[in-house]
Amino acid sequence: MSDEAALxxxxxxxxxxxxxxxxxxxxxEARLIEQxxxxxxxxxxxxxxxxxxxxxxxxxDGVVHCEVTEFDPPTRLAYAWRGGSRTNRAxxxxxxxxxxxxxxxxxxxxxxRMEHSGFGAQNRAAFEAMSGGxxxxxxxxxxxxxxxxxx
Amino acid sequence: MSDEAALxxxxxxxxxxxxxxxxxxxxxEARLIEQxxxxxxxxxxxxxxxxxxxxxxxxxDGVVHCEVTEFDPPTRLAYAWRGGSRTNRAxxxxxxxxxxxxxxxxxxxxxxRMEHSGFGAQNRAAFEAMSGGxxxxxxxxxxxxxxxxxx
Numbered sequence: 001m002s003d004e005a006a007l008x009x010x011x012x013x014x015x016x017x018x019x020x021x022x023x024x025x026x027x028x029e030a031r032l033i034e035q036x037x038x039x040x041x042x043x044x045x046x047x048x049x050x051x052x053x054x055x056x057x058x059x060x061d062g063v064v065h066c067e068v069t070e071f072d073p074p075t076r077l078a079y080a081w082r083g084g085s086r087t088n089r090a091x092x093x094x095x096x097x098x099x100x101x102x103x104x105x106x107x108x109x110x111x112x113r114m115e116h117s118g119f120g121a122q123n124r125a126a127f128e129a130m131s132g133g134x135x136x137x138x139x140x141x142x143x144x145x146x147x148x149x150x151x
Numbered sequence: 152m153s154d155e156a157a158l159x160x161x162x163x164x165x166x167x168x169x170x171x172x173x174x175x176x177x178x179x180e181a182r183l184i185e186q187x188x189x190x191x192x193x194x195x196x197x198x199x200x201x202x203x204x205x206x207x208x209x210x211x212d213g214v215v216h217c218e219v220t221e222f223d224p225p226t227r228l229a230y231a232w233r234g235g236s237r238t239n240r241a242x243x244x245x246x247x248x249x250x251x252x253x254x255x256x257x258x259x260x261x262x263x264r265m266e267h268s269g270f271g272a273q274n275r276a277a278f279e280a281m282s283g284g285x286x287x288x289x290x291x292x293x294x295x296x297x298x299x300x301x302x
Binding site: 007008009139 | 162
């Protein structure tokens, strides 16, 4: 079996000095998501479809097509993350992936785990770029959570 | 909070055309582990301590100090993976990590998931090297599993 049979994930964990409810708001309000991730039309409901507006690349218009696959406030959120174009080879190649967030309370804060799974051999460029990018995005999520009016 | 608060994991998933029991043998017999990973003195028992003999680097003798933290045949295995030296900066810096294997039966085979977690800011070089290396190691695990006398 070739190396193409393997899938990789990007995982970032970070303990944030906020209660889960404040982080949950930053994860699930479109206006706040835009602050730490991208322009979007997120809908906070299981099964909802929404999009992110990423940077266009080659034949890909930059639209990430998403669907909420887990919605369990304030601990678990997941969405399908699909984008790319069949004619692109590098960063904008077809990506059929999932982003999953898990919030676990800890003394003094919340452990936030982000797993972006589903990177195949054709997604090497996206994997490498996003492997470096997600830690910074998660840091911005912490900053965006600070400002929310949680409990 | 600085970027040093974030931890990253390497995750590789691969569906192998073998039953879980055959893969479990390759994961837990020292002679077989050497075929796909490294020389070792693995002991198949919860709480057992063992070592891998990796390549020495700077002040680090290359010994990875491990301890079995999950042992649930034939589905879950985890071990602490500790190595490196305080005086090393790049690949051989102190690494306090965990390797976790999860085997899930599927029609015609087994989904194998490997997660190596605990890479901090000081482990960037090791993360990048092992991020490229683990998919090949998991491919070799598939080959090593083929030869075991499973059920």
